[in-house]
Amino acid sequence: MPIVEINNKKVHILELNKEASETIVMIHGMFTNSSLFYFNIAPELAKKYHVLLYDLRSHGLSEKIDQGFDLKSLSSDLIHLLNFYNLSQVDLVGYSFGGLITLYSAIHYPERIKKIAIIESPITDKDGDTEKVIEKYGNEFLEHYMQNYSVSTKIVPNKRQLEKNKKLFDYLMHESSMPDDLIKDRYFSSKENMNSVNQESLLLYGMQSDCLPDGKILKNYIPNVTFFEGEGDHNIPIQNPEWIKKKLADFFNV
Amino acid sequence: MDSLNIQQQEEQVFEKLKQFITEVLGEDIADELDITPESIFTKDLEMDSIEIVALAEKVKQEYGDRMDFNEWLSGMDMEQLINLSIGDIVNLIVNAHS
Numbered sequence: 053m054p055i056v057e058i059n060n061k062k063v064h065i066l067e068l069n070k071e072a073s074e075t076i077v078m079i080h081g082m083f084t085n086s087s088l089f090y091f092n093i094a095p096e097l098a099k100k101y102h103v104l105l106y107d108l109r110s111h112g113l114s115e116k117i118d119q120g121f122d123l124k125s126l127s128s129d130l131i132h133l134l135n136f137y138n139l140s141q142v143d144l145v146g147y148s149f150g151g152l153i154t155l156y157s158a159i160h161y162p163e164r165i166k167k168i169a170i171i172e173s174p175i176t177d178k179d180g181d182t183e184k185v186i187e188k189y190g191n192e193f194l195e196h197y198m199q200n201y202s203v204s205t206k207i208v209p210n211k212r213q214l215e216k217n218k219k220l221f222d223y224l225m226h227e228s229s230m231p232d233d234l235i236k237d238r239y240f241s242s243k244e245n246m247n248s249v250n251q252e253s254l255l256l257y258g259m260q261s262d263c264l265p266d267g268k269i270l271k272n273y274i275p276n277v278t279f280f281e282g283e284g285d286h287n288i289p290i291q292n293p294e295w296i297k298k299k300l301a302d303f304f305n306v
Numbered sequence: 307m308d309s310l311n312i313q314q315q316e317e318q319v320f321e322k323l324k325q326f327i328t329e330v331l332g333e334d335i336a337d338e339l340d341i342t343p344e345s346i347f348t349k350d351l352e353m354d355s356i357e358i359v360a361l362a363e364k365v366k367q368e369y370g371d372r373m374d375f376n377e378w379l380s381g382m383d384m385e386q387l388i389n390l391s392i393g394d395i396v397n398l399i400v401n402a403h404s
Contacts, residue, residue: 066359
């Protein structure tokens with residue numbers, strides 16, 4: 053359980069195939085953690101690459117911090133992580149909110165990021181009312197999310213898991229700067245920003261996902277992009293890891 | 307470990323895994339659990355995915371020189387992972403050492 057001090061915070065890191073010369077960093081989404089990739093998808097990429105997984109601030113086993121959930125801060129965490137491991141250039145894989153961090157890093161640190169793969173990332177402010185969306189992020193949203201997650205992944209969380217998830221959700225939505233930070237980034241997915249992604253990019257979306265329309269918008273905005281739809285919804289890395297593995301392996305020439 | 311019979315090896319590995327589980331969950335939680343070789347991580351021990359990752363990293367550190375634990379895990383589908391028991395890992399480790 054390696055915990056390292058990066059950017060003045062304790063960060064939980066996982067590494068596979070440390071001996072490989074090239075590195076892929078995988079970034080999970082909001083309210084989840086590095087386990088999303090650890091069991092199934094990361095080992096596939098580790099056949100060729102050094103794979104680095106980390107838990108975002110306040111997620112998984114990383115330190116609980118009540119601020120800095122804007123894309124600039126989260127991208128800065130990533131760059132500090134690369135500096136800590138002396139990695140001059142890496143490929144990125146980002147899921148959902150992690151995909152937004154991936155895109156932000158690709159735009160602002162082009163010399164550090166080679167290729168990027170985005171799985172199921174939403175676009176920011178798609179309905180033009182970010183504040184209203186965040187207002188809905190109450191316990192009702194969490195219950196709905198967990199119910200949908202259970203149905204679509206067939207993973208039924210036990211009582212202790214539910215309590216842990218609820219605690220994290222309450223902390224992030226009611227005791228941290230996350231809601232304000234999300235509003236700060238509301239214009240990030242603009243056509244102008246996405247047009248400035250110069251890296252070769254891969255977009256993977258679930259056919260039944262609410263985020264699929266967002267993926268299609270990104271497909272039209274990002275210049276050098278390949279787009280695929282697979283069987284599944286927003287939880288496609290858990291529902292259909294074989295498809296995700298294959299698409300990532302093809303993209304990164306594993 | 308080679309000189310021990312299979313049953314002794316299994317008991318030794320089980321005790322080590324029990325120690326790891328206690329380290330991951332904390333003594334307060336682990337003390338209230340009935341940890342046996344049949345215990346399923348998700349159902350009986352109520353471990354979540356990041357706790358299982360932390361356990362897996364400890365197993366790798368202790369026994370990783372003789373087996374590729376990540377490769378073994380990656381061969382499982384979600385249902386197999388959800389139903390993984392302590393005994394499954396004990397068997398893997400003992401077989402890798404024999």
